[in-house]
Amino acid sequence: MADTLDAYFKLMEDQGGVIVKDTPRLDIDLYIHNYRGRTRWERLFLIGRTSTRLCVDALKAAVAEAKNGKDINRYTEAVEQLSMACPTDRDAVLDTDWMERTEQANRAETQRLEAELRGYKNNLIKESIRMGHEDLGKHYETIGDLSRAFDAYSHMRPDVSTPRHIVEVGKHLASVSLQRRDWVMVATNLNKLVGYQNGEDDKAFQPYQKIATGIALLGQGKYTEAAQSFLEVDNTVPSTTYHDIASANDVAIYGCLLALATMDRKDLQTKVLENNNFRAFLQLEPHLRKAVSQFVIGRYSVCLAILESYRPDYLLDLYLQRHVAKIYAQIREKCIVSYMVPFSCVTLDSMNAAFAAPGQSVEPELAGMIRAGKLQARINKIDELVTTVPVKPRLKVQKSALETARNYEKEAVERIRRMSLAAADLEAKGPRRQPAGGGQSQTLQGQMSDLAYEDLPSA
Template identity: 45%
Template sequence: MAPPNVEDSAFFVEAKAQGRTVVKDPPKFDFESYIANYQGRTRLERLYLIGTTSTYLSVDALHAAIAEAKQGKDVNFYSLLTDRLHQIVQDDPLGIPDVQWCERKTKEVKAELESLEQQLKQYKNNLIKESIRMGHDDLGQFYTDIGDHASAMKSYARERDYCNTTQNVADMSLKLIYSGILQRSWATVNSNVSKIQPMSLKPEEKARLDPICNAVLGLSQLASGNYREAARQFLLVNPSFMTNDKQANITWQKQVLTGNDIAVYGGLCALASMDRSELQRLVLDNNDFRQFLELEPHIRRAISLFCGSKYTQCLEILEAYRTDYLLDIYLNPHIKELYGRVRSKSIVQYFIPFSCVTLQQMAKAFAPVGDVSIEDELTEMIHRGVLDARIDLVDKLLVSPPTNPRTQVHANAIKMAQDYEHTLRLRLVRLNMMNEGLVIKAPKGHQQNQSQTLESGFDPVQAAQVVGGKSWGG
């Protein structure tokens, strides 16, 4: 349990004042089990987010992150972690940077960089393409380890001229994708996925790469706020993703996102962007995605409840896991929008069968979130055009606008009659034009149907004015 003074620390007080997310409630996941699913840079980033967002897990997460950072080479990130811990718990000994380690590691990093650059220079002098490619690859991995993702991308991109096989190009593109994810450069991710997909690879190689491409495209679309496309990509991920071997020396299901993440991201994006029939057909009846949903049964249950018109229970499940999702590095910026869309859809679907509902009943079915009352929420939805209804402030009712089916039938009948009359008038004009010999015949060798000649680029209404004095009926 977090020390009692964590929430009142200078760091979290400032975070609240600046409007940043601060989570007070404990999450449902077990911290040790959760973080054990990840490796590499994403493990560090997730620990940092938890440490700077959750007052309940802050100290534990930062302790774990500092221990993890000292096993690596990124001195700057280690210094950031110790600084954050010191701001949160000033008397914590781990909040004081290990100066000796920093100095020693900085020297080691500098020496390693000089060695790698010297090796690459020798490879270039020897003009051995494969050695040059490997030299750039080693440099890219080094920059990734020290957290310089921009330089890592440049090094990997320089491999292009020295790739001898399609597999070399695919590996280079995968590493660029990985660096792009770490740098949050989603354009880089998308462009390199588009280069991998059309490659002429062996069937078994393609079967290993396709799930990765779908997963990272889904992640890219989620980060960009394109939730429907994100859902589509996550739903395409083959379950083999969870058991694949390393590709381009990267364990994607641990160093980027896990099978649990795919279930949660795909399920939430689908809930936010698809209607009930699509959710049933594309999500619940999807045999491949069902294997991911088995890892997160509450997501499957929430989708099933939504499809069964049990919106209150669906939203209750999502609310129960809000804390967990606020501690996720990719969901954190989007959880408010995703939950808002699911809630708005639920309210709209709930109201469809009714002509009017009391605001009290709406508040009971959809418990207000935060300080926003159900009346204010419904008003905002009506203003945005999401909900076709009116609010009766006197009787406290949500009222469906009156509709008269007979009026609609009459309107459709009048429209059909007008269209029919217009068509008949055009035909009569054409007959009159033909009777008066005002049809231009096609030259020899270019036989065309007369009606096509007349109607192409021809306005019968203007022509009718030319034939003034002639009756419409001829």
């Protein structure tokens, strides 16, 4: 059994997967209970392919979750992975009878919904056509045909009649784009809905919009904007309105980690610790509240130790896994820079005590930060010191003044040119595009405009 698992994870590692060998703190049953819909299978499948400790349990749960749905491809993938990790398990064999029954049922349901939609189109009833496309899109999404589901939801747009319908269409499209990892489309569809949420009923959509937008920004590596989006999630709306994409615990985790990576101490105090709206989420993850508090008061080693103890859990997260290393590196760099701020000179021993692992030195990391321009300091190898490079405020002010003067002069020249053109009753236009045949013709007006820019005297 152990040899089979070792071979399985060696294969996963060769394929570029992330392998977590440490024991995570999460319990699979309690963890997956916070989610509904297709994200349950995605999270179980990821844990099974990543965690050496939870592999078999997670893959068995993924097989059971797939059999509760209608997506045959997901069932096949889960059984295939389980057969590689634990060939002797009874769930590691494909249930061909279930697959045939499900395939027939899916085909029959598709034909029925398409026939209904054709009837609605013949009757020219807009509301029925909209609902027909929605039912067909939900069916395609359930069986895993996300491309056709996206098309079906898109066809709802010409038949919407109320702002609520517009919100529903945007939510469907964002949900499918989220499953396809099309981060740009997620943000695009949700941004179109700004201004449509009015009234108490539409208030429930705010958390979904903020969380989905935050996940999309996180996927694009825009950590600052993503942190702001998670910190603005309304805590008065039940998590059942968004548990098909994330949980309330996820909001706290994403918000805190991204805030630690991008915000300074003042913003962390006001926007995280003193944020009454975000406090309800923060109470679900008290260790993160402690980590932020320790950073704010300057106890950086304690903050980093807390985060490191929960790294295995965050590496098992569906949306956070690819970004954990980068986020942790940014937080660590912030801690080192903030540690150096009050001092002009620090010993390497004290830096090692605060930031280095036992038996290791932080010197190579400091050298890399200095070369990258992230830390303004120098390393004195002879005296084992790290000295900060003094900032010259006078030089900084002089550079800023010169840059401002150059910008002012450039703007003044452009204004004078425009005034000269207006006084000569001329109109400035750009050169016309060349025709397909490659002609080089230019209008007399364009020529006059070029002359006006070059030859007119200044006003």
